[in-house]
Amino acid sequence: TAPATWSSVRARRDAAMGGPVAPLFYDEPLEIVSGAGAWLTSSDGTRYLDAYNNVAVVGHADPTVANRVARQLRTVNTHSRYLHPEVVELAERLVATMPPELDTVLFTTSGTEANEVAWRLATERTGGSGALVVEHSYHGSTKWMADLSSNEWPPGHQPSAVGRFHAPRGGADPSASIADAAVTLAEHGHRPALLLADSGFTSEGVHDAPASYFAGLRDAAHAAGALFLADEVQVGYGRTGPLMWRFMQSRVVPDLVTIGKPMGAGYPMGAVITRREHVDRFATHYEYFSTFAATPAAAAAGNAVLDVLSDRALPARALVTGEHLVSRLRTLAASTDVLGEVRGTGLVVGVDVVSRPVARQLLQALVRAGALAGLTGPGGTVLKVRPPLVWDENHVDHFVACLTRALDQVAAG
Ligand code: PMP
Numbered sequence: 001t002a003p004a005t006w007s008s009v010r011a012r013r014d015a016a017m018g019g020p021v022a023p024l025f026y027d028e029p030l031e032i033v034s035g036a037g038a039w040l041t042s043s044d045g046t047r048y049l050d051a052y053n054n055v056a057v058v059g060h061a062d063p064t065v066a067n068r069v070a071r072q073l074r075t076v077n078t079h080s081r082y083l084h085p086e087v088v089e090l091a092e093r094l095v096a097t098m099p100p101e102l103d104t105v106l107f108t109t110s111g112t113e114a115n116e117v118a119w120r121l122a123t124e125r126t127g128g129s130g131a132l133v134v135e136h137s138y139h140g141s142t143k144w145m146a147d148l149s150s151n152e153w154p155p156g157h158q159p160s161a162v163g164r165f166h167a168p169r170g171g172a173d174p175s176a177s178i179a180d181a182a183v184t185l186a187e188h189g190h191r192p193a194l195l196l197a198d199s200g201f202t203s204e205g206v207h208d209a210p211a212s213y214f215a216g217l218r219d220a221a222h223a224a225g226a227l228f229l230a231d232e233v234q235v236g237y238g239r240t241g242p243l244m245w246r247f248m249q250s251r252v253v254p255d256l257v258t259i260g261k262p263m264g265a266g267y268p269m270g271a272v273i274t275r276r277e278h279v280d281r282f283a284t285h286y287e288y289f290s291t292f293a294a295t296p297a298a299a300a301a302g303n304a305v306l307d308v309l310s311d312r313a314l315p316a317r318a319l320v321t322g323e324h325l326v327s328r329l330r331t332l333a334a335s336t337d338v339l340g341e342v343r344g345t346g347l348v349v350g351v352d353v354v355s356r357p358v359a360r361q362l363l364q365a366l367v368r369a370g371a372l373a374g375l376t377g378p379g380g381t382v383l384k385v386r387p388p389l390v391w392d393e394n395h396v397d398h399f400v401a402c403l404t405r406a407l408d409q410v411a412a413g
Helices: 007-018 063-075 085-096 109-127 144-149 177-188 211-222 246-250 274-281 297-311 314-334 354-370 393-411
Strands: 032-036 039-040 046-051 104-110 128-136 162-167 192-198 225-232 256-259 268-274 341-345 349-352 374-375 380-386
Touching: 007 162, 032 144, 063 297, 085 104, 085 268, 085 297, 104 274, 109 144, 109 192, 109 225, 109 256, 109 268, 109 274, 128 177, 162 177, 162 211, 177 192, 177 211, 211 225, 211 246, 268 274, 297 314, 314 341, 314 349, 314 393, 349 354, 354 374, 354 380, 354 393
Parallel strands: 128 162, 128 192, 192 225, 225 256
Antiparallel strands: 032 039, 039 046, 104 268, 256 268, 341 349, 349 380, 374 380
């Protein structure tokens, strides 16, 4: 057979995998063939600085992770109904990163599944059937999670069991907006079971919520009879540093926390971490089982990721590197009308771009300049920078140089 070329792989993918239903990034999708640390290489030999991937939180192709997973795969890998010390070790280590009230882990295979399990726990615990979500939120791809993801709703469509409230704006208290959303739910015959929020409000455009906003979320959830879930799937794992979880900066303890993406460095993993009482309540009616959730090899990946994070002190480094990133981006933004406000903590940063067409042009120009980023927020007008945590100040400077070249290209038309 002929060697696979970029265009033949793309045509075969569109034919076999449905094209538009599962879009790829960038006008000319990249065929990534290898990675190392903060760098990715495509099939034509071009190296890109990765400013986007949080799955590779400890860097691409990390040898500690690869070796530990390979060793486990060569020994045994089973479904999750046998005892295995690697799995228990991961559960204990995750619990140790949380406030003491959050003492029980249920493993899943994705962020979506973690949120689904949390949703089941909450409906069972509260007897409610509705949810309260932030505008422009994203929580997953199943039917329920798509309903709870206001960013995914087709125009004019709002599921009747879901009420939507405002994202943090200038430190405003969310309670009035949440109370309005609860009234809408009641009109449709639903009591709220769960209020959920991405702690970094990433899909919402990256917002730094003050501690008072998190307290407002928790208090409003409890006043409505609902549990409060901090979705750390995207911003967790030390990204906002120096702590492991973004919600911990607020000192507010959620009822449930969901985690995922970086957890297995690409090995599919997620988890719900919650109070024992919620799990015990669920267990009066149900068992929970998911075949691939924390198999021994997945747990090996999970433990190796935690090892690398702590051995290299990546969460503390993310905070420092992020400060340099925000400061350099603010200086750059002040020099052009194309960029506006720069927001974010640690290594999750959003930059407002003047319009959607310009944001798209800028993203493509950035790829051509050698750096991979993404767009988020309402209308896709926020440039999202969310790199592996192995970034240091040199990576920031290289990224800003690429972005400067991309801005020049956009200005030149
Ligand atoms: N919650 C948040 C905040 C996310 O960003 C995502 C993924 N983008 C999910 C949940 C769903 O995770 P997964 O794609 O692993 O199902």
